[in-house]
Amino acid sequence: MKLIPVIDLMGGAVVHARRGERSAYRPIETPLCAGSAPLDVAAGLLALAPFTGLYVADLDAIAGRPGHDAALAELAARHPGLALWVDAGEAEAVRVERRAAAGPGRSVVGSETMADLASGLAAIRAGAVALSLDYGPEGPRGPAEIHAEAGLWPEAVIVMTLARVGAGEGPDFARLAGIVVRAGARRVYAAGGVRHADDLARLADLGIAGVLLASALHDGRLPAAAIARFMA
Template identity: 65%
Template sequence: MELIPVIDLMGGVVVHARRGDRANYRPIASRLCEGAAPDDIARALRALAPFRTLYVADLDAIAGREPHRAELGGLAGHFARLWVDAGEARLAGPGLHRVLGTESMADAEGGLAALREGPAVLSLDHGPEGRRGPAELHERADLWPGEVIVMTLARVGGDAGPDYDRLRGVLARAGGRRVYAAGGVRDAADLRRLAEIGVAGVLLASALHDGRLGAEDLAAFMG
């Protein structure tokens, strides 16, 4: 099971995502390092564990503002792969893989056109109100690419735990696709349970920065 740290970028710094309430995100306060500069956070994450992939949510780009091009270029130097959700922005670079979030798709036709443009990871986004984006892309597994994220925004930065029921539902329809869990991971017990239900990987943020998941915990799943 691959463990993937998450960085949320807003206004040039890393912010602490909480339950999808982006208007109230503030610069992250991490036990791993001082400050919220993207490069410092990336170095601290690499010192914690040999993560191969970094997921980056460019919240400014998702909101239709200018992407963090310089910051993304710097982050690419620390990881073999960057998974980047930048909304409708078209970004390119070494190791950069586009994440297409359903919340940024106006309709299924546009989402499918974006998926056909090249290799991409599909994020099936869910807010407190339920599914976000075109219902067809949530329902039809035959339209999914090889890697799919189940993103439960209402559980990001919270203590409710992963959305196991939704993950099981996606896994049951995914065929040979790799399914990744995002949102709500609290500790090693959650990682063990996610491994047991068959997810290919897990996106992590709060539990890394507040110390609930330490180097030994991560090593047990990355060995």
């Protein structure tokens, strides 16, 4: 099972994401590094374990503000073997094509940023993207069809349960199990709520291909030994 650390960027800093309440996010405080600069936090995470990928949520870009591609380009230059998944609100084909051609990273197309099904499908088909099926406390976000029809999904599907992010309540196992069954041969990645190694073991048993991690890495609930066991 692939373990993928996450950094959430806002205002030039890595912020502590909690329950998807973005207006309340503040710069992260972590024992992995001093400060909240993106390059420093990324280096601290990569020192914890030999992760091969990093998920970046560019919250400013998602909100329509100038994003952090310059910092991501520097991150890619410092860690040339690192696969970057970038959620920057790119739910239009032209933006996916631009990132596919020039980088940095690979686009994540989030259902919550799709203006409609047609433009969202065009974005999915414009490059080797990952689709994020986004769920808020109110339920699925974005076009209903993209959640309901597995035949529309690309090879990589992220199940993003925003209400579980940073909340310490555990993953949404029931939803994940249902999506794994519907996904067939597609790879399903879990995002939101992982607390400890027992959660990872249960996700592996469900057939989850990978897990996005943040809080449990910073607060030590997933120590290096546990991470190494699942990465092996």
